[in-house]
Amino acid sequence: MIPAPRSLLVTLTIALALASHVFALEATPDERKLFIEGAKLWPVYCAQCHNARPGSQFSPAQWDAITMHMRTQSIIPTKNMRAIKEFLQQAR
Amino acid sequence: MPPTDLGVQLRGSMQWGELGQDVDYTAWIANGPGFDSTLPQPVVGQTLNPQNNIGINTNGRALGARFRIYPFPLDANLGRLELGASTYDGKWQDSFWFYSWGLHFAYLNHDLQARGEFVETYRQMPPGSGPDNRQGWYIQLGYFLRKVPTTGNVYFDDVIHRLEPAVRYSGVNQHAIVTNEITTTPSVGFNGSPSIFTPHAREVALGLNYWIEPSIVWQTEFDLELPRAGGTAFTFNQAQALLSHPAPTPNDRALLTQLSIGF
Numbered sequence: 408m409i410p411a412p413r414s415l416l417v418t419l420t421i422a423l424a425l426a427s428h429v430f431a432l433e434a435t436p437d438e439r440k441l442f443i444e445g446a447k448l449w450p451v452y453c454a455q456c457h458n459a460r461p462g463s464q465f466s467p468a469q470w471d472a473i474t475m476h477m478r479t480q481s482i483i484p485t486k487n488m489r490a491i492k493e494f495l496q497q498a499r
Numbered sequence: 500m501p502p503t504d505l506g507v508q509l510r511g512s513m514q515w516g517e518l519g520q521d522v523d524y525t526a527w528i529a530n531g532p533g534f535d536s537t538l539p540q541p542v543v544g545q546t547l548n549p550q551n552n553i554g555i556n557t558n559g560r561a562l563g564a565r566f567r568i569y570p571f572p573l574d575a576n577l578g579r580l581e582l583g584a585s586t587y588d589g590k591w592q593d594s595f596w597f598y599s600w601g602l603h604f605a606y607l608n609h610d611l612q613a614r615g616e617f618v619e620t621y622r623q624m625p626p627g628s629g630p631d632n633r634q635g636w637y638i639q640l641g642y643f644l645r646k647v648p649t650t651g652n653v654y655f656d657d658v659i660h661r662l663e664p665a666v667r668y669s670g671v672n673q674h675a676i677v678t679n680e681i682t683t684t685p686s687v688g689f690n691g692s693p694s695i696f697t698p699h700a701r702e703v704a705l706g707l708n709y710w711i712e713p714s715i716v717w718q719t720e721f722d723l724e725l726p727r728a729g730g731t732a733f734t735f736n737q738a739q740a741l742l743s744h745p746a747p748t749p750n751d752r753a754l755l756t757q758l759s760i761g762f
């Protein structure tokens with residue numbers, strides 16, 4: 408049976424929530440540490456030059472290109488930009 | 500330093516302490532500095548050539564460097580402070596030195612942002628002319644209105660929360676200006692700085708930024724030139740350089756607006 412549009416929305420929301428939960432459960436300690444560091448760095452480092460964009464604004468593939476570009480522009484240390492990218496790609 | 504140049508740059512960064520405590524450096528070599536070669540002779544007070552692309556002004560090279568340090572750890576919740584120093588040095592006309600150095604800071608704490616810089620330049624002059632030294636500085640404060648209480652009107656609130664009022668104080672000290680270099684016609688490399696109109700400019704600017712997108716901003720400012728006297732104005736009458744001492748500059752006002760798009 409094909410679900411009604413509202414049911415579909417609820418299904419998608421649950422699926423996304425589960426996906427985030429799965430990441431939290433499956434992420435290695437290093438990935439979790441990187442994610443937390445990125446969450447701290449993102450609002451401060453990005454806002455030094457412009458308003459920080461949320462992770463939901465671009466796809467993970469787009470964040471690959473954007474963070475590479477912004478690292479060149481801002482000379483942020485590689486380790487820190489990797490943390491910001493991890494946060495932006497996962498916080499969707 | 501010139502806003503455009505052609506050369507090679509090396510840069511890098513590292514975290515030296517806790518999270519947020521970084522240092523970075525930039526060093527480069529590029530075309531040497533140049534001054535307006537259409538004037539009959541070099542005089543004190545000339546402006547540095549704004550464009551320095553493939554039209555090489557001298558056969559020498561300029562060396563530049565910048566160093567920045569961020570002293571506060573992120574977890575200390577003291578905001579983000581940047582302290583930096585920079586230099587740009589080279590020979591103009593292959594024989595006379597041009598040195599410049601600057602110190603700057605930038606500070607961001609939630610919705611408050613502040614920045615400022617002090618710059619000093621030294622230009623060695625041909626025999627018979629005194630050295631061409633200058634100092635310039637500015638300090639600026641801005642505040643994002645993101646957390647202003649809502650009024651209930653969605654459209655009005657959206658506009659207010661995108662605004663950033665700012666205020667800036669700036670000044671320059673120099674021995675002289677060259678009236679032949681003064682232009683009010685906007686063009687690529689146009690320099691509308693008060694320092695080209697008067698030797699000792701002082702300016703207060705009241706600005707309002709409207710953030711259309713995170714990296715697109717419509718900026719408007721109202722400038723107040725404070726009256727100042729002192730210094731010399733050079734005017735070329737064909738090959739003859741005439742000296743004059745300008746009277747106190749009037750309290751000029753200007754309204755400037757621009758759209759900035761970052762990539």
